[in-house]
Amino acid sequence: MKLYYSPGACSLASHILLKEVAADHAIEKVDLRAKTTETGADFTSVNPKGSVPALALDSGEVLTEGVAIMQFVADTGGVAELSPPVGSLARARLQEALNFISSEVHKAYSPLFRGPSEEAKPAILENLTRRLGQVEAILADGRAYLTGPEFSAADAYLFTVTNWSGMLNVDMSAYPALAALRDRVAARPSVQAAMKAEGLI
Structure with missing residues (x-):
């Protein structure tokens, strides 16, 4: 998985959950004004909404909206609590x-x-x-x-x-x-x- 984030933005909550469940993941920083990622990619090709967080799954699908991402990570992360x-x-x-x-x-x-x-x-x-x-x-x-x-x-x-x-x-x-x-x-x-x-x- 890869989490697209902006430092300290609401995407931090999803990042915390990924760390909490020890999920195998990468992160990529997004410049929200320019709508580009740190590798120079057009972020709107990842998330047409242009906002973080976005979670690219191993299947190739992209999940957006922080609440949905946090619930998905919690449900699939293997930490019952x-x-x-x-x-x-x-x-x-x-x-x-x-x-x-x-x-x-x-x-x-x-x-x-x-x-x-x-x-x-x-x-x-x-x-x-x-x-x-x-x-x-x-x-x-x-x-x-x-x-x-x-x-x-x-x-x-x-x-x-x-x-x-x-x-x-x-x-x-x-x-x-x-x-x-x-x-x-x-x-x-x-x-x-x-x-x-x-x-x-």
């Missing part, structure tokens, strides 16, 4: 968490990357802090990870998107449980390996 049985409540809770991060938390950060006007910024930050507050409330029962006691794809994804807070000057001091979760995730060997491979540490 990462892939609750289909039809179980645990599976539904994982999908619930992944979808919330994708549709609410990730998307709440996105406008900040576009350099919003000073007039628009307060509303954007209000929406983001509301979403982060909702995550903090989920963690208020003392659980170690977002869906319970075990690390999941949702934690890799949440770590990745909330990691943008530093570069975007988002104050995270109001979210101690989320900060503690991020520290636990950051300490995992899979996360350290993925970040090192992407030149982030």
Whole structure:
């Protein structure tokens, strides 16, 4: 398999999962502005959507969209804790968490990357802090990870998107449980390996 990524982008979550299951994979960096890969290939020939991540499978098929890639890697990676049985409540809770991060938390950060006007910024930050507050409330029962006691794809994804807070000057001091979760995730060997491979540490 080959993961197409941009350093520190949402593709990092898929990269973490590949490391977590010790999948045999290669990585190729993408310049998202130029839509080219580090080998000079036209990235839109790999993923016509032009976004990362994209996972080229050994069959020749290409899987896109981070949530789909993470679920595929978890389901095929042979690590039972990462892939609750289909039809179980645990599976539904994982999908619930992944979808919330994708549709609410990730998307709440996105406008900040576009350099919003000073007039628009307060509303954007209000929406983001509301979403982060909702995550903090989920963690208020003392659980170690977002869906319970075990690390999941949702934690890799949440770590990745909330990691943008530093570069975007988002104050995270109001979210101690989320900060503690991020520290636990950051300490995992899979996360350290993925970040090192992407030149982030």
